[in-house]
Amino acid sequence: MTAAERRAEAKQAYDAYIAQCPSRKLLDALSDKWVSLVLTALANGPLRYSDLARTVAGVSQKMLTQTLRGLERDGLASRTVTASVPVRVDYRLTPLGTSLLPLMAAIKEWAESHIEDVELAREHYDAQRDGEQSGRNSG
Known part of the structure; x- marks a missing residue:
């Protein structure tokens, strides 16, 4: 070959x-939405689990745990346990995870900047679909 x-x-x-x-x-x-939100939440440095849970509104404990484990498994985030009372656990991006930040930040910024355009497009699409369906139902 x-x-x-x-x-x-x-x-x-x-x-x-x-x-x-x-x-x-x-x-x-x-x-996955939780992956992208957790990655961008960790952009400014390490956070504890409870800090992540507060930052990423709406994520359940189960989903946050699964997301963090997946990020660890993929080498994008690391978990550091500090022996103290109570035990302190911090999550941070690895160099590989940090390399994703420009992409994730750009997607997040694009979504925040264009959500109004997308919502208008959705309304237009839904109105057209509703009009097509009512035309079929009346015929």
Whole structure:
């Protein structure tokens, strides 16, 4: 096999459009709303579990725990236990997790800047769909 063929094979091995691709599984994980919110919450430095729970409004204990474990497993966040009374547990981004911050921050900023446009588009779409369905029902 030539070097070019090996590169082509390697490139195809990580094609996110293929369901079994490891990069697709990672993309699925990163697109989870809790993952993106926890990553951006940790952007300014380490936080305790309770601080994260307060910062990421609406996340259940179960989801926050699962999210943090997933981030640890993927090497994006680390957990540090400090022996004290009570025990202190801090979560922080790893260098790999920190490398995601520009992307996550851009997505968060885009969502905050364009939510009104998206809501208008949704209203327009829903009104069109309602009009189409009422036309079918009356005919």
